[in-house]
Amino acid sequence: MHNRLMRLAAVSAMVVGIGAGSYGIASAASGSSGSGTTAAATTSNPPAAASQPWGHQRSDETPLTGDALAKVTAIAKEKVPGGTIVRVETDADGHASYEAHMTKADGTPVTVYVDSDFNFVSVQ
Secondary structure: OHHHHHHHHHHHHHHHHHHHHHHHHHHHHHOOOOOOOOHHHHHHOOOOOOOOOOOOOOOOOOEOOHHHHHHHHHHHHHHOOOOEEEEEEEOOOOOOOEEEEEEOOOOOEEEEEEOOOOOEEEEO
16 A cells, blocks of 8 residues: 555656646747736747747847837838848847847848947848
8 A cells, every 4th residue: 555655646746747847848938937027028029939040139139128129120110111020139249239130021031230329220
């Protein structure tokens, strides 16, 4: 009887562990934390998928928020009509102060650069 209880406890612990681990992996893959992340932050500046040519957010670049996000997004959408914003952030490569990674309507990747005064710099 004691062995049956020990086996039941071991199997139960494994099931709970596998379930929790699977949830953690799925949450990490989707960028979900369940900690109350605001919809505005996740929808206006989504993380890039691994298949995007720009890769993931670099540690030396910061996602834009608020007014800066709105201004750079508006400029990018004006310069790339029909494009889709992938990520908007500071630019650590020295092209400009800010950059908007986008996908053109035809699927071509493009980056729009904007200076610190929110003036258009270039599209690459």
